[in-house]
Amino acid sequence: MKKMLFSIAIVLFTILLGVGNADNILITSAASTSTPTPIEIDLINGDExxxxxxxxxxSSKGVKIRVKAEGLEPGTKAIHIHETGKCVAPDFTSAGGHFNPGKKEHGFENPKGFHAGDLPNIEVSAQGVVDVEIVAPGLTLKQGAENSLLDADGSALVIHEKADDYKTNPAGNAGDRIVCGVIGKE
Ligand SMILES: [Cu+2]
Ligand SMILES: [Zn+2]
Structure with a gap:
């Protein structure tokens, strides 16, 4: 009799565990098949x-990136996704090179290009404001994908002092890094 009760207890316990696991499986599959949640990050300058x-x-076309910032020098600026989610002021070299899971060279006009993290230049207005939406076709927010912005060490959005020439390896001759924002981990 004792043995039988014990067996029933085991069966019940297994059912309970099973329900728990089923929940986990449902949550996991929902996360991998549905669209990832949008992410908003802060952008900082060299004075933090x-x-x-x-x-x-x-989106179906890639990751849409809406950038809103102020207090910048007017003009055309390079903007990229860099490979490491770390923004240490003032120079932001901590963000590493361009996000480049495909092992390409830099620049839309480079025959060996381009990096997944390469993005078209942005215009900062005479008032020092930028408000743009960029679509990055080679990127995703899906966890586990090779081109995911949310890989193990995260990634960073970086704005430079000058325009990207779209051809000079490895970074488009765009000068200093003036703005940085951590995507994912720090
Ligand atoms: Cu850059
Ligand atoms: Zn690049």
Missing amino acids: EKIGTATFTE
Whole structure:
């Protein structure tokens, strides 16, 4: 009799565990098949002041990146996704090189290009404001994908002092890094 009760207890316990696991499986599959949640990050300048935000939204065309910032020098600026989610002011070299899971060279006009993290230049207005939406076809927010912005060490959005020439390896001759924002981990 004792043995039988014990067996029943084991069966019940297994059912309970099974229900728990089924829940986990449902949650996991929902996360991998549905669209990832948009991410908003802060952008900081070399003085560690918050000067804007960037929002990343998964779409059928890639990741849409909405950049809103102020207090910048007017003009055309390079903007890239860099490979490491670390923004240590003032020079932001901590963010590493361009995000490049495909092992290409830099630049849309480079025959051996381009990096997944390469993005078209942005225009900062005479008032020092930028408000743009960029679509990055080679990127995703899906966890586990090779080109995911949310890989183990995260990634970073970086704005440079000058325009990207779209051809000079490894970084488009764009000068200093003036704005940085961590995507994913720090
Ligand atoms: Cu850059
Ligand atoms: Zn590049």
